[in-house]
Amino acid sequence: MSGNNPLHGRDEGPRPPVGQPYYPPAQLYYYTAGYYYPTWPITYLPYAIIPPAPVYATNTNTNQPPAGNGGGHHPVRAPQPSPPSDGSLPATQLPNTTGGTGCEPGYNYFFHSKNTKMHVFKTPTPPWQLPASAHVPFSAVHVPTSTTLAELLRGFGCDNRDPKKNRCYEIVQGTGGRWYKGMSFAGDEKDAGKKTIGEIGWDETRTGQPGGKPVVCVYLTKD
Structure with missing residues:
Protein backbone atom coordinates (compact mmCIF):
# COMPACT_ATOMS: atom_id res chain seq x y z
CA MET A 1 0.00 0.00 0.00
CA PRO A 81 8.14 14.45 23.61
CA SER A 82 9.20 15.37 27.11
CA PRO A 83 12.43 17.39 27.36
CA PRO A 84 15.53 15.49 28.46
CA SER A 85 16.26 15.50 32.18
CA ASP A 86 19.34 17.53 33.13
CA GLY A 87 20.57 16.96 36.66
CA SER A 88 23.18 19.70 36.31
CA LEU A 89 20.41 22.32 36.18
CA PRO A 90 18.57 22.02 39.51
CA ALA A 91 15.97 24.62 38.50
CA THR A 92 14.64 22.32 35.77
CA GLN A 93 13.42 19.90 38.46
CA LEU A 94 10.51 20.84 40.73
CA PRO A 95 11.05 19.46 44.25
CA ASN A 96 7.92 19.01 46.35
CA THR A 97 7.12 18.62 50.04
CA THR A 98 6.88 14.83 49.79
CA GLY A 99 10.53 14.57 48.78
CA GLY A 100 9.76 13.82 45.16
CA THR A 101 10.11 15.73 41.90
CA GLY A 102 7.27 17.40 40.04
CA CYS A 103 3.85 18.58 41.15
CA GLU A 104 2.28 16.59 43.95
CA PRO A 105 -0.79 14.48 43.10
CA GLY A 106 -3.78 16.69 42.40
CA TYR A 107 -1.72 19.85 42.00
CA ASN A 108 -1.08 21.87 38.86
CA TYR A 109 1.63 24.48 38.29
CA PHE A 110 1.15 28.23 37.86
CA PHE A 111 3.52 29.22 35.08
CA HIS A 112 5.00 32.68 34.77
CA SER A 113 3.43 34.66 31.92
CA LYS A 114 6.72 36.08 30.59
CA ASN A 115 9.69 33.86 29.86
CA THR A 116 12.90 34.08 27.89
CA LYS A 117 14.50 31.33 25.82
CA MET A 118 17.95 30.41 27.06
CA HIS A 119 20.59 27.97 25.78
CA VAL A 120 23.03 26.82 28.45
CA PHE A 121 26.29 25.75 26.81
CA LYS A 122 27.84 22.48 27.98
CA THR A 123 31.56 22.44 27.23
CA PRO A 124 34.72 22.15 29.40
CA THR A 125 36.38 24.76 27.17
CA PRO A 126 34.95 28.29 27.22
CA PRO A 127 33.01 28.83 23.97
CA TRP A 128 35.09 31.87 23.00
CA GLN A 129 38.19 29.64 23.00
CA LEU A 130 36.69 27.01 20.69
CA PRO A 131 37.57 26.82 16.98
CA ALA A 132 35.17 28.25 14.44
CA SER A 133 32.02 26.20 13.77
CA ALA A 134 32.75 23.86 16.69
CA HIS A 135 29.84 21.68 17.81
CA VAL A 136 28.70 22.82 21.27
CA PRO A 137 26.06 20.82 23.16
CA PHE A 138 23.57 22.84 25.17
CA SER A 139 20.41 22.61 27.27
CA ALA A 140 17.41 24.65 26.10
CA VAL A 141 15.36 26.23 28.90
CA HIS A 142 12.47 28.65 29.31
CA VAL A 143 13.29 30.99 32.21
CA PRO A 144 10.82 33.42 33.84
CA THR A 145 11.91 37.01 33.23
CA SER A 146 11.38 37.76 36.93
CA THR A 147 14.28 35.45 37.88
CA THR A 148 17.10 37.35 39.58
CA LEU A 149 20.69 36.87 38.49
CA ALA A 150 21.49 35.32 41.88
CA GLU A 151 18.61 32.85 41.44
CA LEU A 152 19.81 32.07 37.94
CA LEU A 153 23.25 31.07 39.22
CA ARG A 154 21.78 28.80 41.90
CA GLY A 155 19.19 27.33 39.55
CA PHE A 156 21.87 26.47 37.00
CA GLY A 157 24.03 24.65 39.54
CA CYS A 158 26.60 27.32 40.41
CA ASP A 159 26.91 26.36 44.08
CA ASN A 160 30.58 26.91 44.95
CA ARG A 161 30.96 28.15 48.52
CA ASP A 162 33.28 30.83 47.19
CA PRO A 163 30.65 33.06 45.52
CA LYS A 164 33.07 34.85 43.19
CA LYS A 165 33.76 31.54 41.43
CA ASN A 166 30.09 31.21 40.49
CA ARG A 167 29.94 33.14 37.23
CA CYS A 168 27.61 33.46 34.23
CA TYR A 169 28.80 34.68 30.83
CA GLU A 170 26.58 35.79 28.00
CA ILE A 171 27.78 34.21 24.73
CA VAL A 172 27.27 36.09 21.47
CA GLN A 173 27.56 34.49 18.05
CA GLY A 174 29.79 36.28 15.57
CA THR A 175 30.75 35.77 11.96
CA GLY A 176 32.58 32.70 10.75
CA GLY A 177 30.91 30.39 13.27
CA ARG A 178 32.74 31.81 16.27
CA TRP A 179 31.39 32.67 19.71
CA TYR A 180 32.38 35.73 21.73
CA LYS A 181 32.19 36.59 25.40
CA GLY A 182 29.63 39.23 26.30
CA MET A 183 28.65 40.62 29.69
CA SER A 184 29.19 38.51 32.78
CA PHE A 185 28.39 38.56 36.48
CA ALA A 186 29.51 36.63 39.55
CA GLY A 187 27.89 35.44 42.73
CA ASP A 188 29.73 37.95 44.90
CA GLU A 189 28.23 40.92 43.03
CA LYS A 190 25.41 41.64 45.46
CA ASP A 191 23.83 44.55 43.61
CA ALA A 192 23.91 42.77 40.26
CA GLY A 193 22.45 39.65 41.84
CA LYS A 194 19.28 41.55 42.76
CA LYS A 195 18.51 42.46 39.15
CA THR A 196 16.11 40.32 37.15
CA ILE A 197 17.08 38.82 33.81
CA GLY A 198 14.30 40.88 32.23
CA GLU A 199 15.92 44.08 33.48
CA ILE A 200 19.19 43.30 31.71
CA GLY A 201 17.46 42.52 28.41
CA TRP A 202 16.95 38.76 28.71
CA ASP A 203 13.21 39.05 28.27
CA GLU A 204 10.29 37.55 26.39
CA THR A 205 11.40 39.17 23.11
CA ARG A 206 14.41 36.82 22.90
CA THR A 207 12.54 34.21 20.87
CA GLY A 208 15.02 33.40 18.11
CA GLN A 209 12.21 33.70 15.57
CA PRO A 210 12.89 35.08 12.07
CA GLY A 211 13.17 38.85 12.25
CA GLY A 212 13.30 38.77 16.07
CA LYS A 213 15.96 38.89 18.72
CA PRO A 214 18.26 35.88 19.21
CA VAL A 215 17.89 33.36 21.99
CA VAL A 216 19.97 34.10 25.09
CA CYS A 217 23.11 31.92 25.18
CA VAL A 218 25.05 31.54 28.44
CA TYR A 219 28.07 29.72 29.78
CA LEU A 220 28.41 29.09 33.51
CA THR A 221 31.37 28.17 35.71
CA LYS A 222 31.77 27.41 39.41
CA ASP A 223 35.43 26.37 39.72
Whole structure:
Protein backbone atom coordinates (compact mmCIF):
# COMPACT_ATOMS: atom_id res chain seq x y z
CA MET A 1 0.00 0.00 0.00
CA SER A 2 1.33 3.44 -0.80
CA GLY A 3 0.02 6.93 -0.26
CA ASN A 4 0.65 10.17 1.56
CA ASN A 5 0.13 10.27 5.31
CA PRO A 6 -0.28 13.91 6.38
CA LEU A 7 1.38 13.17 9.73
CA HIS A 8 4.36 11.03 8.70
CA GLY A 9 4.75 11.63 4.95
CA ARG A 10 4.66 9.12 2.12
CA ASP A 11 3.89 5.53 3.09
CA GLU A 12 5.38 2.77 0.94
CA GLY A 13 4.85 0.00 3.47
CA PRO A 14 2.79 -3.19 3.15
CA ARG A 15 -0.97 -3.33 3.64
CA PRO A 16 -2.32 -4.02 7.14
CA PRO A 17 -2.78 -7.73 7.85
CA VAL A 18 -6.60 -7.60 7.83
CA GLY A 19 -9.20 -5.00 6.92
CA GLN A 20 -8.97 -1.25 7.40
CA PRO A 21 -8.50 0.87 10.54
CA TYR A 22 -11.53 0.82 12.77
CA TYR A 23 -12.39 4.03 14.64
CA PRO A 24 -14.70 3.48 17.63
CA PRO A 25 -17.45 6.12 17.89
CA ALA A 26 -17.60 9.01 20.37
CA GLN A 27 -13.86 9.29 20.91
CA LEU A 28 -11.61 12.31 21.19
CA TYR A 29 -9.31 13.52 18.44
CA TYR A 30 -6.14 15.55 18.53
CA TYR A 31 -5.41 18.14 15.90
CA THR A 32 -2.16 18.61 13.99
CA ALA A 33 -1.11 19.98 10.62
CA GLY A 34 -4.69 20.68 9.63
CA TYR A 35 -6.08 17.19 10.40
CA TYR A 36 -7.82 15.45 13.26
CA TYR A 37 -6.53 12.07 14.45
CA PRO A 38 -7.95 9.57 16.96
CA THR A 39 -6.32 9.36 20.36
CA TRP A 40 -6.85 5.63 20.90
CA PRO A 41 -4.64 2.82 19.51
CA ILE A 42 -5.78 1.78 16.03
CA THR A 43 -6.71 -1.89 15.64
CA TYR A 44 -7.38 -3.87 12.47
CA LEU A 45 -10.53 -5.97 12.28
CA PRO A 46 -12.16 -7.92 9.43
CA TYR A 47 -15.04 -6.07 7.76
CA ALA A 48 -14.10 -2.95 9.65
CA ILE A 49 -16.00 0.28 9.20
CA ILE A 50 -14.10 2.70 6.97
CA PRO A 51 -14.42 6.20 8.47
CA PRO A 52 -14.89 9.34 6.40
CA ALA A 53 -11.88 11.30 5.26
CA PRO A 54 -10.06 13.31 7.94
CA VAL A 55 -11.67 16.66 8.66
CA TYR A 56 -9.51 19.52 7.48
CA ALA A 57 -9.66 22.53 9.75
CA THR A 58 -8.15 25.98 9.52
CA ASN A 59 -8.58 29.21 11.36
CA THR A 60 -9.78 31.99 9.08
CA ASN A 61 -10.51 34.51 11.81
CA THR A 62 -7.23 36.09 12.90
CA ASN A 63 -8.98 37.76 15.82
CA GLN A 64 -10.15 34.46 17.31
CA PRO A 65 -7.32 31.88 17.14
CA PRO A 66 -8.14 28.35 18.29
CA ALA A 67 -6.99 27.34 21.77
CA GLY A 68 -3.26 26.78 21.93
CA ASN A 69 -2.64 28.46 18.59
CA GLY A 70 -0.55 31.52 17.91
CA GLY A 71 -3.24 33.09 15.70
CA GLY A 72 -3.98 33.32 12.00
CA HIS A 73 -3.74 30.19 9.87
CA HIS A 74 -1.01 28.45 11.87
CA PRO A 75 -1.91 24.84 12.77
CA VAL A 76 -1.86 23.58 16.33
CA ARG A 77 1.42 21.79 17.03
CA ALA A 78 1.34 18.04 17.58
CA PRO A 79 2.10 16.66 21.06
CA GLN A 80 5.85 16.81 21.67
CA PRO A 81 8.14 14.45 23.61
CA SER A 82 9.20 15.37 27.11
CA PRO A 83 12.43 17.39 27.36
CA PRO A 84 15.53 15.49 28.46
CA SER A 85 16.26 15.50 32.18
CA ASP A 86 19.34 17.53 33.13
CA GLY A 87 20.57 16.96 36.66
CA SER A 88 23.18 19.70 36.31
CA LEU A 89 20.41 22.32 36.18
CA PRO A 90 18.57 22.02 39.51
CA ALA A 91 15.97 24.62 38.50
CA THR A 92 14.64 22.32 35.77
CA GLN A 93 13.42 19.90 38.46
CA LEU A 94 10.51 20.84 40.73
CA PRO A 95 11.05 19.46 44.25
CA ASN A 96 7.92 19.01 46.35
CA THR A 97 7.12 18.62 50.04
CA THR A 98 6.88 14.83 49.79
CA GLY A 99 10.53 14.57 48.78
CA GLY A 100 9.76 13.82 45.16
CA THR A 101 10.11 15.73 41.90
CA GLY A 102 7.27 17.40 40.04
CA CYS A 103 3.85 18.58 41.15
CA GLU A 104 2.28 16.59 43.95
CA PRO A 105 -0.79 14.48 43.10
CA GLY A 106 -3.78 16.69 42.40
CA TYR A 107 -1.72 19.85 42.00
CA ASN A 108 -1.08 21.87 38.86
CA TYR A 109 1.63 24.48 38.29
CA PHE A 110 1.15 28.23 37.86
CA PHE A 111 3.52 29.22 35.08
CA HIS A 112 5.00 32.68 34.77
CA SER A 113 3.43 34.66 31.92
CA LYS A 114 6.72 36.08 30.59
CA ASN A 115 9.69 33.86 29.86
CA THR A 116 12.90 34.08 27.89
CA LYS A 117 14.50 31.33 25.82
CA MET A 118 17.95 30.41 27.06
CA HIS A 119 20.59 27.97 25.78
CA VAL A 120 23.03 26.82 28.45
CA PHE A 121 26.29 25.75 26.81
CA LYS A 122 27.84 22.48 27.98
CA THR A 123 31.56 22.44 27.23
CA PRO A 124 34.72 22.15 29.40
CA THR A 125 36.38 24.76 27.17
CA PRO A 126 34.95 28.29 27.22
CA PRO A 127 33.01 28.83 23.97
CA TRP A 128 35.09 31.87 23.00
CA GLN A 129 38.19 29.64 23.00
CA LEU A 130 36.69 27.01 20.69
CA PRO A 131 37.57 26.82 16.98
CA ALA A 132 35.17 28.25 14.44
CA SER A 133 32.02 26.20 13.77
CA ALA A 134 32.75 23.86 16.69
CA HIS A 135 29.84 21.68 17.81
CA VAL A 136 28.70 22.82 21.27
CA PRO A 137 26.06 20.82 23.16
CA PHE A 138 23.57 22.84 25.17
CA SER A 139 20.41 22.61 27.27
CA ALA A 140 17.41 24.65 26.10
CA VAL A 141 15.36 26.23 28.90
CA HIS A 142 12.47 28.65 29.31
CA VAL A 143 13.29 30.99 32.21
CA PRO A 144 10.82 33.42 33.84
CA THR A 145 11.91 37.01 33.23
CA SER A 146 11.38 37.76 36.93
CA THR A 147 14.28 35.45 37.88
CA THR A 148 17.10 37.35 39.58
CA LEU A 149 20.69 36.87 38.49
CA ALA A 150 21.49 35.32 41.88
CA GLU A 151 18.61 32.85 41.44
CA LEU A 152 19.81 32.07 37.94
CA LEU A 153 23.25 31.07 39.22
CA ARG A 154 21.78 28.80 41.90
CA GLY A 155 19.19 27.33 39.55
CA PHE A 156 21.87 26.47 37.00
CA GLY A 157 24.03 24.65 39.54
CA CYS A 158 26.60 27.32 40.41
CA ASP A 159 26.91 26.36 44.08
CA ASN A 160 30.58 26.91 44.95
CA ARG A 161 30.96 28.15 48.52
CA ASP A 162 33.28 30.83 47.19
CA PRO A 163 30.65 33.06 45.52
CA LYS A 164 33.07 34.85 43.19
CA LYS A 165 33.76 31.54 41.43
CA ASN A 166 30.09 31.21 40.49
CA ARG A 167 29.94 33.14 37.23
CA CYS A 168 27.61 33.46 34.23
CA TYR A 169 28.80 34.68 30.83
CA GLU A 170 26.58 35.79 28.00
CA ILE A 171 27.78 34.21 24.73
CA VAL A 172 27.27 36.09 21.47
CA GLN A 173 27.56 34.49 18.05
CA GLY A 174 29.79 36.28 15.57
CA THR A 175 30.75 35.77 11.96
CA GLY A 176 32.58 32.70 10.75
CA GLY A 177 30.91 30.39 13.27
CA ARG A 178 32.74 31.81 16.27
CA TRP A 179 31.39 32.67 19.71
CA TYR A 180 32.38 35.73 21.73
CA LYS A 181 32.19 36.59 25.40
CA GLY A 182 29.63 39.23 26.30
CA MET A 183 28.65 40.62 29.69
CA SER A 184 29.19 38.51 32.78
CA PHE A 185 28.39 38.56 36.48
CA ALA A 186 29.51 36.63 39.55
CA GLY A 187 27.89 35.44 42.73
CA ASP A 188 29.73 37.95 44.90
CA GLU A 189 28.23 40.92 43.03
CA LYS A 190 25.41 41.64 45.46
CA ASP A 191 23.83 44.55 43.61
CA ALA A 192 23.91 42.77 40.26
CA GLY A 193 22.45 39.65 41.84
CA LYS A 194 19.28 41.55 42.76
CA LYS A 195 18.51 42.46 39.15
CA THR A 196 16.11 40.32 37.15
CA ILE A 197 17.08 38.82 33.81
CA GLY A 198 14.30 40.88 32.23
CA GLU A 199 15.92 44.08 33.48
CA ILE A 200 19.19 43.30 31.71
CA GLY A 201 17.46 42.52 28.41
CA TRP A 202 16.95 38.76 28.71
CA ASP A 203 13.21 39.05 28.27
CA GLU A 204 10.29 37.55 26.39
CA THR A 205 11.40 39.17 23.11
CA ARG A 206 14.41 36.82 22.90
CA THR A 207 12.54 34.21 20.87
CA GLY A 208 15.02 33.40 18.11
CA GLN A 209 12.21 33.70 15.57
CA PRO A 210 12.89 35.08 12.07
CA GLY A 211 13.17 38.85 12.25
CA GLY A 212 13.30 38.77 16.07
CA LYS A 213 15.96 38.89 18.72
CA PRO A 214 18.26 35.88 19.21
CA VAL A 215 17.89 33.36 21.99
CA VAL A 216 19.97 34.10 25.09
CA CYS A 217 23.11 31.92 25.18
CA VAL A 218 25.05 31.54 28.44
CA TYR A 219 28.07 29.72 29.78
CA LEU A 220 28.41 29.09 33.51
CA THR A 221 31.37 28.17 35.71
CA LYS A 222 31.77 27.41 39.41
CA ASP A 223 35.43 26.37 39.72
